Amino acid sequence: MRDISFDKMYRETPLSGIPWNSETPPMALIELVVNETVRPCRAIDLGCGAGNYAIYLASRGFEVTGVDSSPAVIGIAQENARKRGVSCRFVVADLLGDLPEVQDTFGFAYDWALLHHIYPEDRKRYVKNVCRLLDPGALYLSVAFSETDTLLGGSGKYRTTPNGAILYFSSEAEMRDLLSPHFVIRDLRTIEMIGKFGLYQAVYVLSERR
Numbered sequence: 001m002r003d004i005s006f007d008k009m010y011r012e013t014p015l016s017g018i019p020w021n022s023e024t025p026p027m028a029l030i031e032l033v034v035n036e037t038v039r040p041c042r043a044i045d046l047g048c049g050a051g052n053y054a055i056y057l058a059s060r061g062f063e064v065t066g067v068d069s070s071p072a073v074i075g076i077a078q079e080n081a082r083k084r085g086v087s088c089r090f091v092v093a094d095l096l097g098d099l100p101e102v103q104d105t106f107g108f109a110y111d112w113a114l115l116h117h118i119y120p121e122d123r124k125r126y127v128k129n130v131c132r133l134l135d136p137g138a139l140y141l142s143v144a145f146s147e148t149d150t151l152l153g154g155s156g157k158y159r160t161t162p163n164g165a166i167l168y169f170s171s172e173a174e175m176r177d178l179l180s181p182h183f184v185i186r187d188l189r190t191i192e193m194i195g196k197f198g199l200y201q202a203v204y205v206l207s208e209r210r
Contacts, residue, residue, distance in 0.1 A: 006200035010072040015050055019196055021184040028143060033060055038139055041107030046095055051077025051088060057074045058086040063091050066090045085141035096122055099129055107138045116167040123178055131182040134209040140183060142205045143165060145169045149201035177206050183207035
């Protein structure tokens with residue numbers, strides 16, 4: 001996650017101008033909750049941004065910790081939770097670091113539109129961190145841009161977005177290989193992810209910690 005300064009973006013750009021910020025939780029997350037695939041438990045939102053999805057889960061009975069590297073957006077998330085009258089814990093931390101800020105373990109973890117900011121050389125370390133944060137049998141949801149996507153333009157595995165971010169576009173096979181050492185894959189497919197500028201192709205993976 002070295003391509004842009006997220007903290008600078010959150011300090012200088014209104015949330016309405018942040019491409020990935022959405023107050024509406026994604027349907028893929030809602031379905032897991034409504035279908036009771038994931039039931040209220042301690043949950044962690046990895047790369048929580050303004051806290052919108054953490055707040056949704058908290059409103060459904062989850063005990064949620066949101067983690068982001070940007071102090072600016074963690075402040076925004078705390079204020080959003082206060083305004084909506086829900087209790088969440090938000091923490092500034094480097095998801096590629098040792099994460100001393102997070103001592104709990106969790107029954108559910110998810111990252112939404114985060115992993116395409118993490119390059120292949122850092123992904124094994126990231127997944128080990130996710131695994132360490134989870135209880136045995138806990139579920140982990142990850143959704144990130146697919147190499148089949150065309151909406152953002154460009155080609156190849158690394159593509160530059162209009163805001164200057166250099167993203168890595170994954171294949172389903174890559175995601176299986178990345179997660180299989182630590183997780184049992186329960187659902188792996190390419191889905192349409194709703195964004196501010198249209199529908200993106202994204203790799204959806206729901207897995208269970210070994």
